[in-house]
Amino acid sequence: MGSTIIRNWDRTRSWRPRATYHPVDETGAAEVVRQGAEQGRPLKPVGGALSWSDAPAISADAMRFDRMARIVEIDAGRKRVRVQAGARLSSVNQALAQHGLALDNFGSIVMQTVGGYLGTGSHGTGGRTPILASSVTHLRLIDGLGEVHELDDAHEPELFSAARVHLGCLGVVTEVTFQCVDAFDLEERLELVDLETALADLDRIVDDNDYVKLWWLPYTNEVQVYRFNRTDRPRTRKTFNERLDASGVSSIAFAGLMALSRTFPGITPRMNRSAQKISFKPRVRIDRSDRIIRYAGSIPRHQEAEYAIPRERAATAIDEVRRAVLAADYRVNFPMEIRFVAADDIPMSPVSGRDSCFVGAYVGSRRWAGPYFADFEALMADHDGRPHWGKSFSRTPQELRDLYPRYDDFDALRRRCDPEGVFRNSFVDRVFPA
Ligand SMILES: Cc1cc2nc3c(=O)[nH]c(=O)nc-3n(C[C@H](O)[C@H](O)[C@H](O)COP(=O)(O)OP(=O)(O)OC[C@H]3O[C@@H](n4cnc5c(N)ncnc54)[C@H](O)[C@@H]3O)c2cc1C
Numbered sequence: 001m002g003s004t005i006i007r008n009w010d011r012t013r014s015w016r017p018r019a020t021y022h023p024v025d026e027t028g029a030a031e032v033v034r035q036g037a038e039q040g041r042p043l044k045p046v047g048g049a050l051s052w053s054d055a056p057a058i059s060a061d062a063m064r065f066d067r068m069a070r071i072v073e074i075d076a077g078r079k080r081v082r083v084q085a086g087a088r089l090s091s092v093n094q095a096l097a098q099h100g101l102a103l104d105n106f107g108s109i110v111m112q113t114v115g116g117y118l119g120t121g122s123h124g125t126g127g128r129t130p131i132l133a134s135s136v137t138h139l140r141l142i143d144g145l146g147e148v149h150e151l152d153d154a155h156e157p158e159l160f161s162a163a164r165v166h167l168g169c170l171g172v173v174t175e176v177t178f179q180c181v182d183a184f185d186l187e188e189r190l191e192l193v194d195l196e197t198a199l200a201d202l203d204r205i206v207d208d209n210d211y212v213k214l215w216w217l218p219y220t221n222e223v224q225v226y227r228f229n230r231t232d233r234p235r236t237r238k239t240f241n242e243r244l245d246a247s248g249v250s251s252i253a254f255a256g257l258m259a260l261s262r263t264f265p266g267i268t269p270r271m272n273r274s275a276q277k278i279s280f281k282p283r284v285r286i287d288r289s290d291r292i293i294r295y296a297g298s299i300p301r302h303q304e305a306e307y308a309i310p311r312e313r314a315a316t317a318i319d320e321v322r323r324a325v326l327a328a329d330y331r332v333n334f335p336m337e338i339r340f341v342a343a344d345d346i347p348m349s350p351v352s353g354r355d356s357c358f359v360g361a362y363v364g365s366r367r368w369a370g371p372y373f374a375d376f377e378a379l380m381a382d383h384d385g386r387p388h389w390g391k392s393f394s395r396t397p398q399e400l401r402d403l404y405p406r407y408d409d410f411d412a413l414r415r416r417c418d419p420e421g422v423f424r425n426s427f428v429d430r431v432f433p434a
Pocket of ligand 1: 009044045046047048049050051052055057065085086103106107108109111112113114115116118119120121122123124166167168170171172173174299388390391
């Protein structure tokens with residue numbers, strides 16, 4: 001137990017817990033939950049605290065999982081991995097690669113804990129690939145009374161289904177089993193495509209490739225289209241630019257440019273165009289699947305809001321955001337990211353019941369984040385956008401209820417799992433008001 005300050009990734013939120021628990025096993029974690037329930041003291045499970053939203057906000061005690069971060073078992077025959085909830089995705093990927101296996105799902109970073117990644121419904125990209133939570137086959141969860149539930153399709157299936165995207169409010173996740181696939185390599189093709197052409201061609205771009213993401217640097221006319229496809233061809237050697245990215249030099253340079261644009265907002269359009277010319281040249285490279293879609297270097301601190309909209313609305317919605325940015329007083333000095341995810345059946349998953357496009361509005365300025373995200377969220381609302389739970393959003397409970405057909409079922413389950421409100425915090429209060 002300790003009580004140091006906990007800050008989120010972009011340092012816009014910080015909390016000083018009354019006590020921070022670091023249990024070494026499930027029994028110890030359950031005992032802490034039981035005490036919280038008996039004494040009416042809130043307890044927040046916290047993963048990497050990477051979320052921009054207040055999902056991990058701590059109002060009294062915190063529980064962290066640095067001592068529950070083991071890869072418990074790899075079943076090569078069934079292609080499954082069982083991990084403790086505090087394991088970082090980086091160590092899961094590494095362990096799987098050593099056994100010729102992989103997760104078929106790749107976000108931009110691998111620093112998240114398994115418990116936190118699932119909790120916010122975090123996602124990668126690929127029109128045929130759902131979010132990682134869809135690959136979960138078993139979960140162990142301590143409810144708000146300290147009872148342990150072993151969950152899968154056959155045991156408490158309703159709770160199992162919901163707990164895959166648990167929003168940190170059903171209980172403490174202690175262990176997760178994922179269905180994996182055989183390890184594979186991907187070829188990345190990066191091309192600069194005229195933005196209007198890319199939007200007109202979006203469906204084909206997504207359907208013709210295993211994984212796709214697009215980055216648009218505002219005020220430029222071209223969009224960076226990244227296509228990723230499985231390959232057996234030899235891995236490529238790292239180029240000078242890739243080495244610069246990996247060393248962190250590019251990130252420092254970009255962070256410097258972002259600081260300059262905050263001081264001299266007028267230079268942002270020119271700065272973005274120069275950055276595109278210098279850093280985003282067409283290229284082809286081949287590497288292990290989990291190493292190629294994620295960002296290789298360190299990422300300069302910035303703010304993010306991201307929404308999942310029905311895939312068929314993507315081109316229209318992206319064009320509307322582009323127009324709003326061009327007409328605005330604020331400046332946007334970070335790429336907008338566009339990814340695609342297949343539908344699932346998880347109650348509070350942002351892609352529940354619909355193939356989706358995730359539109360990410362990112363900006364390296366706290367001052368510009370306010371007006372940018374307000375415009376962005378208004379546009380996303382017009383397209384029935386569902387917010388990423390781990391990023392900035394301001395949807396009301398009624399709006400969320402309208403967006404999620406099983407919102408009431410989840411809330412009822414939440415009340416059953418946590419009758420004393422041990423896991424409530426500002427996030428839970430604003431998503432499911434009492
Ligand atoms: C630089 C950067 C890049 C990112 N890239 C992506 C991306 O590509 N795709 C994407 O979808 N998201 C992305 N995110 C968002 C990120 O995936 C989510 O915010 C994720 O939840 C962070 O994981 P974490 O371990 O830090 O969880 P935290 O932020 O600590 O917690 C998230 C939620 O999970 C709960 N929680 C954590 N552990 C447990 C547990 N063991 N049991 C019960 N509840 C728990 C917390 O209470 C909280 O509600 C990115 C974030 C950053 C900072």
